Amino acid sequence: MKPDPVLARLAAMKAAPVAELKKQWRELFSEEPPAFNRRYLESRLAYRIQELAYGGLKQETVRRLQQMGEQLDGGNITTRRVRADLKPIVGTRLIREWQGVEHTVTVTQDGFEWQGRPYQSLSAIARAITGSRWNGWIFFGLKDHRRAA
Template identity: 75%
Template structure:
């Protein structure tokens, strides 16, 4: 385990660490393969994990409270509870897709997406507005392959 005074230095170093090295740290700290998400996600999760290992994690009472709040949010809906929170890109992420020579930029927001200054609840609605046809928005923006869609 690291001395506590080296923790801030490790956190700062994450910003300039190469992506392959971030993934190697992930494997070391989580004992699993890193998820296929953007660099910012890796940095934030690694920063949390480094601090968790050095200073301790959440108190059991806090974990239980968060679980209760989660149950309140999904209302016991099994389908909602199976959806992993980390499947949604981080708020602020920009999704860029070229369609018929025009570049379209969608920004992920806390409660959905924004395209051309308008809020949308789903990527599929944006894909439909862009193409005029029905699309799986996750496939259209390259977040999911057609085979898994």
């Protein structure tokens, strides 16, 4: 049995330098690659290679996925663009001590809740707690401040 060239190409991506992945991106997407990490480039390239070789999703499936997305985010394009895997799971409690006072934030479907009030962002809550501008993800320990710089 002859080896599948698509699988060989996908396997070769793991050892390819990022410059090669970006070159493949230009070839496959006819545009400059985004400034995302290697894992993102690999996953999108792998999908595109398979899509071109084996065919993409049926239009009916694409429409259905779009409808499901609109049901989940209420048609809010901003919500749709925020990566769902970045936000903690609904119901998660974030606890932070600030100047001897413990603050608890609950992750909600629409954002966050602190002291019974809804907030769109953790940064707004961090500002309310500290009185100064903070990156909310760093303030609550969800992002390493050294890597954010």
